[in-house]
Amino acid sequence: MGKKELKVAFLLALRSLQRGGRSSVILTILIVGMCFTNMIFLPAMFNGIGQSITKQVVDYEVGNVLVSPQSGDQYVTDLGATLDLINGMPGVDRATPHYSKGATLKYRQRVLGVSVRAISPNDEKYVSPLYTKMIGGSYLGDGDTGEVIIGKPVAGDASIRQEDEFQPSLGGVRVGDSITIEYGNGYTKDYRVKGIYYTGWSQADSTVYVTWTDMEQVEGKPLDFADYITVKAKPGYSEKFIKDELQQYGVSQKVQTTSDLLSKSLGRALQSFAIINTVSLIVSIIITTVVLFIVITIKTLNSRKQIGILKAIGVDKEVIMHNYGFQVIILAVLGIILGIIIASMLAVYMAYHPIVTPEWSATLYITPMDLVINSLILFVAAIIAGYVPAWQVSREDIQTAMRA
Amino acid sequence: MIEIENLRKTYHMGTVEVKALDGVDLEIEKGEFLGIMGPSGSGKTTLLHMLGLLDLPTSGKIIIDGMDISLLTDYEKTMFRLYKLGYVFQDYALVPDLTVMENVSLPAMLRKDRTEDQYRNDTNDILQKIGLYDRRDHLPRELSGGQQQRVSLARAMVNKPDILFADEPCANLDTENSRIVLDLFREINESVHQTIVMVSHEDWHKDYFHRIVRLRDGKIVSDGINGSKAS
Ligand SMILES: Nc1ncnc2c1ncn2[C@@H]1O[C@H](COP(=O)(O)OP(=O)(O)OP(=O)(O)O)[C@@H](O)[C@H]1O
Numbered sequence: 214m215g216k217k218e219l220k221v222a223f224l225l226a227l228r229s230l231q232r233g234g235r236s237s238v239i240l241t242i243l244i245v246g247m248c249f250t251n252m253i254f255l256p257a258m259f260n261g262i263g264q265s266i267t268k269q270v271v272d273y274e275v276g277n278v279l280v281s282p283q284s285g286d287q288y289v290t291d292l293g294a295t296l297d298l299i300n301g302m303p304g305v306d307r308a309t310p311h312y313s314k315g316a317t318l319k320y321r322q323r324v325l326g327v328s329v330r331a332i333s334p335n336d337e338k339y340v341s342p343l344y345t346k347m348i349g350g351s352y353l354g355d356g357d358t359g360e361v362i363i364g365k366p367v368a369g370d371a372s373i374r375q376e377d378e379f380q381p382s383l384g385g386v387r388v389g390d391s392i393t394i395e396y397g398n399g400y401t402k403d404y405r406v407k408g409i410y411y412t413g414w415s416q417a418d419s420t421v422y423v424t425w426t427d428m429e430q431v432e433g434k435p436l437d438f439a440d441y442i443t444v445k446a447k448p449g450y451s452e453k454f455i456k457d458e459l460q461q462y463g464v465s466q467k468v469q470t471t472s473d474l475l476s477k478s479l480g481r482a483l484q485s486f487a488i489i490n491t492v493s494l495i496v497s498i499i500i501t502t503v504v505l506f507i508v509i510t511i512k513t514l515n516s517r518k519q520i521g522i523l524k525a526i527g528v529d530k531e532v533i534m535h536n537y538g539f540q541v542i543i544l545a546v547l548g549i550i551l552g553i554i555i556a557s558m559l560a561v562y563m564a565y566h567p568i569v570t571p572e573w574s575a576t577l578y579i580t581p582m583d584l585v586i587n588s589l590i591l592f593v594a595a596i597i598a599g600y601v602p603a604w605q606v607s608r609e610d611i612q613t614a615m616r617a
Numbered sequence: 618m619i620e621i622e623n624l625r626k627t628y629h630m631g632t633v634e635v636k637a638l639d640g641v642d643l644e645i646e647k648g649e650f651l652g653i654m655g656p657s658g659s660g661k662t663t664l665l666h667m668l669g670l671l672d673l674p675t676s677g678k679i680i681i682d683g684m685d686i687s688l689l690t691d692y693e694k695t696m697f698r699l700y701k702l703g704y705v706f707q708d709y710a711l712v713p714d715l716t717v718m719e720n721v722s723l724p725a726m727l728r729k730d731r732t733e734d735q736y737r738n739d740t741n742d743i744l745q746k747i748g749l750y751d752r753r754d755h756l757p758r759e760l761s762g763g764q765q766q767r768v769s770l771a772r773a774m775v776n777k778p779d780i781l782f783a784d785e786p787c788a789n790l791d792t793e794n795s796r797i798v799l800d801l802f803r804e805i806n807e808s809v810h811q812t813i814v815m816v817s818h819e820d821w822h823k824d825y826f827h828r829i830v831r832l833r834d835g836k837i838v839s840d841g842i843n844g845s846k847a848s
């Protein structure tokens with residue numbers, strides 16, 4: 214197979230696509246493009262959901278590394294020293310403690326059970342973007358007392374009647390209002406609502422936050438312990454690095470990375486996603502293969518006589534085979550390009566219009582690697598689908614072909 | 618140039634045997650314009666396909682230019698057809714998606730001994746000769762039958778074959794177009810001493826042939842210099 218033969222095969226392929234049956238060419242490209250989109254879309258969707266859940270867990274729950282009590286213990290003790298130790302380690306951006314207490318909120322007629330979480334507002338800024346999510350009023354300051362920030366679902370909406378509410382709320386609290394918090398230990402205090410936030414992560418949105426100082430008043434003693442400590446890594450430092458470092462340099466608590474935590478809870482969901490992904494991948498490959506196989510088979514059957522003539526005038530069977538091979542390659546490449554364009558447009562669209570659920574929000578997550586791998590898979594399937602009938606028809610003897 | 622010895626071709630149709638060629642001996646000289654005539658079913662096409670390496674004889678020998686063609690492999694036969702033989706078919710058999718120019722240059726493009734410039738020049742020359750140079754960018758379906766057959770002739774001639782075969786090239790043409798095409802064959806035969814083997818069953822075509830071989834039931838019934846040949 215020399216260069217001249219390939220050139221002739223390519224010319225025949227190109228002309229056949231350009232001048233024979235425009236609509237079938239366009240439809241074939243469309244189908245390949247759609248199959249490609251289908252191969253990309255579901256996995257990207259699930260990836261997007263996974264990524265978004267991970268990001269929200271990092272942002273609002275555990276940071277990059279979570280330091281929690283050893284099993285058997287209730288709290289991370291010796292808090293001040295532990296925080297100093299962690300904050301001093303290379304790669305640690307900031308460590309900040311959380312301490313939560315069950316409580317009942319009261320506002321006018323409404324009563325709502327929530328978890329009140331004490332934070333160190335300034336340190337928390339390094340770990341969580343909560344402070345950027347204020348939709349009314351402002352974020353807590355370190356020295357604040359008697360002030361609380363609450364999530365939008367907790368604040369509620371005065372225009373919605375209580376029985377119509379999606380989830381129970383305080384029925385329309387506004388910034389500056391006073392609410393009463395009655396803690397589990399009986400301590401009761403009125404707080405001014407300093408701000409209302411909305412993160413989209415339901416766990417965070419149904420919590421209310423007070424300062425560490427305030428919580429010390431609730432407990433009636435300095436809080437040198439916490440439920441856990443969340444640790445944010447500096448850019449360029451892996452979670453694993455921080456975890457190993459903490460364990461090595463004497464943090465005697467339980468240390469887990471976000472991935473450690475998520476692999477347990479998300480693991481099962483990801484497994485079901487993987488099954489759905491595989492099914493959608495196989496279906497797409499089969500559709501593409503079958504469609505291209507049919508298209509090329511019909512083409513070859515319709516041109517048997519012409520193939521006979523070409524062979525009669527001295528065109529080698531390899532040229533004839535590659536003619537159809539090139540046709541399928543061109544169709545597949547154009548289809549894949551179309552698919553990449555569609556998938557990219559979907560990704561852009563969804564970046565602006567994410568899927569929002571009460572629990573989380575998600576966009577398409579497509580990496581260049583996904584595009585490359587799926588292109589290759591589809592390309593190989595297309596080549597097989599095209600070359601099988603091309604090979605068969607190119608082997609037919611001249612007499613039989615010319616009589617067709 | 619061509620020697621045929623005791624050529625036989627038998628087709629089996631179920632239990633029936635059809636002897637399409639039944640012991641044909643023939644010699645064809647270089648530069649001859651040979652007509653193969655005879656009634657329908659007499660074996661004309663079969664003989665031409667044997668000579669043109671498009672089909673295998675049941676028995677007998679074909680020697681072209683001293684080469685026993687039964688010894689060639691499949692690929693060698695393809696190359697033999699590409700380098701040494703030219704064909705014109707009854708129904709033109711042009712590639713519908715290629716322009717006139719592309720159809721004609723196709724066999725030339727495949728030859729290892731032709732540069733791009735050479736095959737472009739050859740194509741242009743032959744298109745000038747058949748008078749369709751100004752239609753070179755048209756598709757076959759945009760041409761009349763006579764014009765398509767001239768393109769088919771140009772495609773057969775572009776590689777300057779040793780032997781040109783034609784199987785009833787005028788069967789689909791009216792008398793006027795037949796004349797134009799046959800005149801072209803004659804001109805090629807006379808100008809470059811081209812060996813031509815043409816099948817025909819139109820009686821008036823015999824005016825063009827130097828020599829006429831008549832077949833009946835797969836046998837040669839007459840073979841002679843054409844005395845009534847014009848010019
Ligand atoms: N592939 C085939 N299978 C069976 N029989 C065949 C085949 N090809 C040709 N024949 C038979 O061989 C005989 C000679 O056929 P051929 O085509 O050579 O005739 P022909 O002289 O060219 O006729 P026509 O003038 O009609 O073209 C006929 O009886 C035909 O039916």
Ligand SMILES: [Mg+2]
Pocket residue numbers: 661662663
């Ligand atoms: Mg015939």
